[in-house]
Amino acid sequence: MLPVRPPAETDFSSRLRSAAVTARVGLWLGICFGICFATGLLSHYAQNADHPIPFPTGPVWGYRLTQGLHVVTGTAAVPLLLVKLWTVYPRLFRRPEREVRRLVLDGLERASIAALVASAIFQLATGLANSAQWYPWDFSFRATHYAIAWVAIGSLLVHIAVKLPVIRRALTSDVESTVDDRPTATMPGALSRRGLLRTTWAAAGVAALAVAGGAVPFLRQVSVFAVRSGDGPQGVPINKSAAAAHISDEMVGPAYRLEVAYGDRTVALTREDLRAMQQRTESLPIACVEGWSAGAEWTGVRVRDLLDLVGAPGGRDVDVYSLQPSGPYRHTILQGNFADDDRTLVALTLHGEPLSRDHGEPARLIAPNRPGVLQTKWLARLEVSA
Amino acid sequence: MTPVRAVLGTFGVLAAAYGVWLWLSRGHDRWDVVLWLAGGVVLHDAVLSAVVIVLGLLLVRVLPKAAQAPAAVGCVVLGSVTLLAVPVLGGFGARADNATLLDRNYSAGWLVLAGITIVAVIAASLVRSRRR
Numbered sequence: 001m002l003p004v005r006p007p008a009e010t011d012f013s014s015r016l017r018s019a020a021v022t023a024r025v026g027l028w029l030g031i032c033f034g035i036c037f038a039t040g041l042l043s044h045y046a047q048n049a050d051h052p053i054p055f056p057t058g059p060v061w062g063y064r065l066t067q068g069l070h071v072v073t074g075t076a077a078v079p080l081l082l083v084k085l086w087t088v089y090p091r092l093f094r095r096p097e098r099e100v101r102r103l104v105l106d107g108l109e110r111a112s113i114a115a116l117v118a119s120a121i122f123q124l125a126t127g128l129a130n131s132a133q134w135y136p137w138d139f140s141f142r143a144t145h146y147a148i149a150w151v152a153i154g155s156l157l158v159h160i161a162v163k164l165p166v167i168r169r170a171l172t173s174d175v176e177s178t179v180d181d182r183p184t185a186t187m188p189g190a191l192s193r194r195g196l197l198r199t200t201w202a203a204a205g206v207a208a209l210a211v212a213g214g215a216v217p218f219l220r221q222v223s224v225f226a227v228r229s230g231d232g233p234q235g236v237p238i239n240k241s242a243a244a245a246h247i248s249d250e251m252v253g254p255a256y257r258l259e260v261a262y263g264d265r266t267v268a269l270t271r272e273d274l275r276a277m278q279q280r281t282e283s284l285p286i287a288c289v290e291g292w293s294a295g296a297e298w299t300g301v302r303v304r305d306l307l308d309l310v311g312a313p314g315g316r317d318v319d320v321y322s323l324q325p326s327g328p329y330r331h332t333i334l335q336g337n338f339a340d341d342d343r344t345l346v347a348l349t350l351h352g353e354p355l356s357r358d359h360g361e362p363a364r365l366i367a368p369n370r371p372g373v374l375q376t377k378w379l380a381r382l383e384v385s386a
Numbered sequence: 387m388t389p390v391r392a393v394l395g396t397f398g399v400l401a402a403a404y405g406v407w408l409w410l411s412r413g414h415d416r417w418d419v420v421l422w423l424a425g426g427v428v429l430h431d432a433v434l435s436a437v438v439i440v441l442g443l444l445l446v447r448v449l450p451k452a453a454q455a456p457a458a459v460g461c462v463v464l465g466s467v468t469l470l471a472v473p474v475l476g477g478f479g480a481r482a483d484n485a486t487l488l489d490r491n492y493s494a495g496w497l498v499l500a501g502i503t504i505v506a507v508i509a510a511s512l513v514r515s516r517r518r
Binding site: 075078079082083085086089092114115117118119121122124125126128129131132133134135136137138139143144146147148149150151152153154155156157158159160161162164189190191195196199200202203206207210224225226227228229231232233237238239240241243244358 | 388390391392394395397398399400401402403404405406408409412415416418419422423424426427429430431434435438442445446454455457458459462463466467469470471472473474475476478479481483484485486487488489490492494495496498499
């Protein structure tokens with residue numbers, strides 16, 4: 001018979017629910033969260049309009065690598081978190097302390113654990129949903145995922161500070177050690193402790209492989225849960241279609257002009273004008289926050305050559321406008337160091353063919369080491385303030 | 387309290403407080419965030435944990451001894467990977483105007499993964515039962 005009363009800590013008898021297991025899984029979970037936090041901060045900064053410290057334009061694969069890592073380590077963290085929580089689950093039902101000082105300290109620790117568990121689950125759940133472009137909530141994903149990331153990493157540091165003596169003991173002694181075990185955790189399970197650890201590493205590995213193909217081309221065949229197969233028009237996936245951005249035939253028809261402006265000097269260029277300028281070819285990846293990326297070869301006009309047409313000085317930020325009538329990326333900032341980089345193009349072709357409508361026909365921005373959402377499609381205007 | 391723990395704890399409290407401030411000052415739909423924060427904990431602590439406990443009991447009572455460890459391994463791997471694949475398996479984010487998004491056959495992928503796991507569990511169980 002199962003007890004009808006709420007469970008007590010002593011009801012849990014498996015010797016697998018041990019600090020020796022928790023600390024080992026926790027170490028790798030902490031590493032994954034650390035990588036997610038660092039790569040997430042980097043992406044958040046790259047997407048800001050203001051860069052007090054210039055974001056580097058190289059290496060060209062920098063953003064692709066860091067955001068691929070962000071999604072792969074976040075995905076691998078799911079099995080790690082589930083197993084870690086399983087090993088400490090009995091602690092949820094521990095008896096309240098009798099003495100006031102201990103009761104307060106225990107309450108504070110419980111609060112920090114609640115913040116950690118809630119924010120950790122929140123980050124993994126919202127991150128996974130976002131990578132599949134599924135938004136079953138009303139809040140802004142970017143602002144909230146960023147804010148809760150600080151709560152997660154902060155409560156993780158507090159947790160490590162509280163548990164440091166136990167973590168040290170557990171990691172420096174054998175995995176079979178029972179020093180920090182609950183007195184009732186003595187029953188052997190179906191698996192040994194080493195077996196459970198190996199199973200956890202295997203689950204994390206399978207999870208990572210199942211999504212890594214979104215960023216690592218040679219893993220595409222095995223990544224059964226990647227949000228992109230890597231295929232798309234002209235061999236490159238797209239994030240936002242022309243239809244979703246409300247781009248009409250008229251906007252990109254014969255009346256199309258790319259305006260380049262500096263102060264009161266403006267030039268308006270037709271497609272033919274752009275094609276008549278010196279063409280450059282660059283290999284630059286398109287890399288998205290959702291962790292998918294694809295290498296591609298772009299040909300078009302250097303942004304710097306266009307800015308020189310109106311005499312815009314170097315080092316200045318450029319206001320970039322898209323033809324799309326609305327949306328947060330209709331107007332973005334191309335920072336001065338990106339605008340001046342020789343590899344930054346107004347691309348007209350992708351893999352040798354004119355850009356398809358969904359890739360930003362007739363012209364799009366492509367710069368090295370930059371978030372995909374800022375690689376503006378359907379370019380309308382480049383403007384440097386006087 | 388060693389200096390290391392004090393420093394870690396202080397930085398932790400400051401970082402978490404900064405996160406809360408960011409959320410309260412710039413976020414929208416704060417109650418929706420609270421719902422998701424609390425919802426994750428409730429789903430894990432009350433639902434998923436209970437399901438895992440019942441599965442564990444079933445595993446020990448129903449399966450022969452030789453199959454218990456392989457089945458436990460299979461459940462952990464397949465269960466956790468299935469859970470993280472819910473957004474793609476459901477295809478909730480799919481859009482008619484973008485054929486490059488969620489463009490794999492995820493059900494087939496899951497069936498292959500489940501098939502490999504089940505075959506591996508059965509093979510390991512047979513090997514273990516012969517060894518006894």
